[in-house]
Amino acid sequence: MRELRGALIGCGFFARNQMHAWAGIPGVSIVALCDRDAARLDDMGESFAVAARFTDAAAMLREVRPDFVDIATTAPSHRALVELAASLAIPAICQKPFAPTMDDARAMVEACERAGVPLMVHENFRWQSPIRAVRRCLASGEIGAPFFGRVSFRSAYDVYAGQPYLAEGERFIVEDLGIHALDIARFLFGDVTRITARTRRVNPRIRGEDVATMLLDHEAGFASVVDCSYATRLETERFPQTLIEIDGSEGTIRLDEGYRLTVTGPDGTRHEDVSPPLLPWASRPWHNIQESVALIQAHWAQALRAGTEPDTSGRDNLKTLALVEAAYLSAAAGSSLDPREV
Ligand code: NAD
Ligand code: 89V
Structure with a gap:
């Protein structure tokens, strides 16, 4: 090696x-x-x-x-x-x-x-092991052909304490966090032909938007919803969990709070705990993100040695970044856009 x-x-x-x-x-x-x-x-x-x-x-x-x-x-x-x-x-x-x-x-x-x-963007959320468990399940065909998806991240965690610049920029949640959720939507449901976005600021102490709701039309012919918020106070704080819903012709997949995966198919329902491991250097609640950092960096080392293109290469990430840009344009104009024209 x-x-x-x-x-x-x-x-x-x-x-x-x-x-x-x-x-x-x-x-x-x-x-x-x-x-x-x-x-x-x-x-x-x-x-x-x-x-x-x-x-x-x-x-x-x-x-x-x-x-x-x-x-x-x-x-x-x-x-x-x-x-x-x-x-x-x-x-x-x-x-x-x-x-x-x-x-x-x-x-x-x-x-x-x-x-x-080689150029790789450190777009690590698609490397979270719970997200990969969802993708494996979808790819197995167990729930048939998907016709609806949702990627959701809702929290009131104080991200500004560790990353003060997040409170200062004109843009916030779509560019910082929505970017991960949009990339997960591409990873699970494929590329996007149209995006409609609405944003707002709830927290008066920050400059940018802290809530975004986005509707994506996928090349595969169905729509998904990507929603994110840092203004959502819940009984149990979920940071930094991304929740997933997928409905298919033969069943459903749910990735719920607490990394609980529920799959309902023709043969009934099964539950799986897909919690990420707590690496020796990691700490809760960040351990999910921290494990994905280890996985994407191991992927880079493997791709660099093999001379293959990393999954989230610069060229691939242009499509995720175009969704971010198109979301802001859509929210500003109250319209919907083809991200390939951005
Ligand atoms: P930070 O401000 O804490 O750290 C950035 C550091 O870069 C600073 O110490 C600064 O002095 C240094 N720096 C800036 N320009 C430099 C230059 N030209 N040469 C040398 N040093 C320079 O920021 P952070 O919170 O660590 O975030 C860094 C990046 O990581 C951001 O883009 C952020 O969005 C991203 N991030 C990613 C994840 C993830 O899960 N992928 C999570 C958090 C942050
Ligand atoms: O993952 C990130 O990019 C971080 C956070 C999870 C805090 O939004 O900035």
Whole structure:
């Protein structure tokens, strides 16, 4: 097995999960770190015993020449960093949201394709093991042909405490969280021909929208609903669970609160606990997301070694990002749109 030497840019809130996950993947080591903020850089370097530390990404990539770079910064920096990696022929992983605009995202995909380097977007929610259990069940044909789907994420969890920038942007829930739910809808039900979205802000202390309700028409000929909210106070807080409903010609699939999978088919109903494992470094309630980080990064290592395109490649993610952009346009105009025209 080829050893892979990685470098990480961005030592903030979420990158700690990425560092833990890399440490658990055989044959991969993070050999250098970069952050503009020297205190954050040193904190991460000490936690994970990485001595090579840089405050400048170009200096790090030129000196270290890693086998790949893991970009864990927020969206405004993504294009410059991905183009930097491409210019040095270094394969790159880029956190979601891939880019602030479709133009940036397309330019990043083109830069990597021109340079012949792999590019994966860290779109990890489709790697959550409960979501994969739903997909396996759907693919088995047990419930027949789907004619309705729902991907739902409703919570009142204080995400702003760990990620203060989420309260500050003009855009919030569709770009940050809806993006994951829209990607899950694509993963389960296929690509989308039309989207209708309505958004609103309930929490007066944030700038962007914290509620979104979206209707998707799929190429497969049926519709799904994707709804998300950070203004929903429930008896039991569900963060960060995505709930799924699928109705098919022969039965139904439900992924309910508490990671309970219920499948009703021609032979009756069965229940399964599809709770994600609590990895040694993980903590509740984030363990579901944390496990998906480990799984998507293991997938990247495998794809990089095999020379195959990762599932959530930059090119694939253009379709998810187009849904985000189209959702905002639809909500602003009160209309519906073909995301392929965005
Ligand atoms: P953060 O602000 O805590 O950390 C980002 C770090 O990047 C900061 O320390 C900043 O100094 C550094 N940085 C920014 N530009 C840089 C540059 N050009 N060179 C070097 N360092 C630079 O942000 P975060 O909460 O960790 O989020 C990072 C990204 O991860 C965001 O895009 C966010 O949406 C995403 N995220 C993904 C998930 C997921 O499940 N996939 C979960 C949370 C956050
Ligand atoms: O997964 C994410 O992108 C996070 C959160 C779950 C808090 O929305 O930002």
